[in-house]
Amino acid sequence: MNIKSAEFVISNTDYKSCPQHDKPEYAFIGRSNVGKSSLINMLTNRKGLAMTSSTPGKTLLINHFIINDEWYLVDLPGYGYARRGKDEREKLRIIIEDYVLERTEMTALFVLIDSRHQPQQIDIEFMEWLGENNIPFSIVFTKADKLKTGKLLMNIDHYKQKMLESWEELPPIFITSAEDQRGREEVLAYIEEVNKQLLITNY
Ligand code: GTP
Ligand code: MG
Secondary structure, eight states: OOOOOEEEEEEESSGGGSOOOSSOEEEEEEBTTSSHHHHHHHHHTOTTSSOOOSSSOOOOSEEEEEETTTEEEEEOOOBOOTTSOHHHHHHHHHHHHHHHHHOTTEEEEEEEEETTSOOOHHHHHHHHHHHHTTOOOEEEEEOGGGSOHHHHHHHHHHHHHHHHTTOSSOOOEEEOOTTTOTTHHHHHHHHHHHHHHHHHHHO
16 A cells, blocks of 8 residues: 555543544554564655654653544554553553444554463453453564574564464464564555445445
């Protein structure tokens, strides 16, 4: 898919204040610092579109971006940043959970997982919570450039095995790097396909 335009629209603390629209909306969620904002910049090919930081806890709001005037990308705050105070963490948890459960405009959700690490309890529990709430999702492994190919494939295979302990089937899986643009075409092709399906079912 060709990205002709990508613009920031608005930031909100609450899903209720987010723009109402009838276009597909794709949201990115995952642990703080996993690379959500970087992935949005990589997909759109716009370096400073979403704000990134090497310090976790950069994105604290629900950020909407409009792409090609046709669909939205949503950058969400990360979950689980331990150094943030308990109250702040709880506030972010509510922002994220309300968005995921109540945002009827949300077409698809991408859960980002750092490809360098062994399966983390917090991510596994988050995906189980999605399952309990019947929210379909895809997995996007990030930071693939940081590992040698053998180790990367081993980690991903291990992750799949771990998922299959509690899931009957695996969700769509993408392997990405904001650094070398790996996975960009695959994620955009997936979005394009979902957009097409929606157009067909809406007529
Ligand atoms: P919060 O907004 O704090 O939840 O974080 P985030 O998930 O939006 O992460 P962000 O995109 O800000 O990236 C965090 C750090 O990881 C930054 O220093 C990025 O440069 C780095 N990073 C993100 N993606 C990649 C990647 O694919 N490869 C490499 N090498 N670094 C990455
Ligand atoms: Mg961010």
